[in-house]
Amino acid sequence: MFISFEGIDGSGKSTIAKMVDERLRKEGYQTVLTREPGGVKIAEDIRAIILDRNNTNLDDHTEALLFAAARRQHLKERILPALKENKIVLCDRFVDSSLAYQGGGKHLGVDEVYSINIFATDNLLPDLTLLYDMDPKDALKRIDKNKNREVNRLDLEKLSFYNTARETFLDLAKKYPKRIKIVDASKSINEVFEDSIKIIEEKLHESK
Ligand code: ADP
Numbered sequence: 241m242f243i244s245f246e247g248i249d250g251s252g253k254s255t256i257a258k259m260v261d262e263r264l265r266k267e268g269y270q271t272v273l274t275r276e277p278g279g280v281k282i283a284e285d286i287r288a289i290i291l292d293r294n295n296t297n298l299d300d301h302t303e304a305l306l307f308a309a310a311r312r313q314h315l316k317e318r319i320l321p322a323l324k325e326n327k328i329v330l331c332d333r334f335v336d337s338s339l340a341y342q343g344g345g346k347h348l349g350v351d352e353v354y355s356i357n358i359f360a361t362d363n364l365l366p367d368l369t370l371l372y373d374m375d376p377k378d379a380l381k382r383i384d385k386n387k388n389r390e391v392n393r394l395d396l397e398k399l400s401f402y403n404t405a406r407e408t409f410l411d412l413a414k415k416y417p418k419r420i421k422i423v424d425a426s427k428s429i430n431e432v433f434e435d436s437i438k439i440i441e442e443k444l445h446e447s448k
């Protein structure tokens with residue numbers, strides 16, 4: 241079983257993925273908790289290039305290709321071996337992040353970004369994707385330590401980028417309703433966790 245956790249920054253994916261991992265382990269499942277971009281050394285090295293603030297001239301296409309390259313390495317080295325051993329893979333972000341951020345947010349086009357990702361993943365998609373949906377303004381507040389400062393131009397730019405990414409995620413959920421389940425991420429951590437576990441357990445029973 242391959243489960244991905246998706247949503248805009250600050251929506252609570254990492255927090256919930258960790259809690260799900262602990263719960264499933266307690267229930268006796270063997271799990272692998274991992275994240276993108278990264279998860280293995282080569283992919284973490286690529287991550288450092290992508291997220292380096294000094295790389296101001298990183299081209300958008302290059303960025304999309306680097307995310308796909310990191311994904312390929314992570315898939316080969318970590319995800320596929322774990323799935324072969326019948327483990328449950330819990331992955332903080334996967335292909336849908338590229339579709340929403342590079343395809344939607346950066347306007348490269350969802351179909352275009354999907355096509356380079358088909359090459360990267362041999363078209364392997366998660367069995368289940370939990371989409372943590374909430375207003376980007378509130379999600380950014382969660383990660384912004386200084387909530388009372390004035391909103392500047394860059395914040396506004398960020399907000400429109402995240403709004404487009406959110407809309408793209410929601411379009412994907414409409415397109416793939418069997419795989420992508422929307423979770424209301426604006427609720428309390430415990431409520432979001434319980435909603436997530438319910439969806440995962442349904443899927444686990446379904447596949448037995
Ligand atoms: P993501 O991985 O989606 O970027 P995180 O899990 O890192 O998000 O959460 C971002 C911040 O918001 C963390 O400080 C976390 O403790 C907090 N947080 C996560 N979920 C909730 C929630 N449901 N309500 C309030 N705060 C939350």
Ligand code: TYD
Pocket residue numbers: 248249250254276277307333334335337338339341342
């Ligand atoms: P990270 O620190 O992991 O953010 P978060 O904790 O919110 O997941 O940084 C990853 C950043 O890279 C995040 O802003 C989302 C972005 N990203 C893409 O733009 N495309 C992708 O394919 C992936 C996997 C991540």
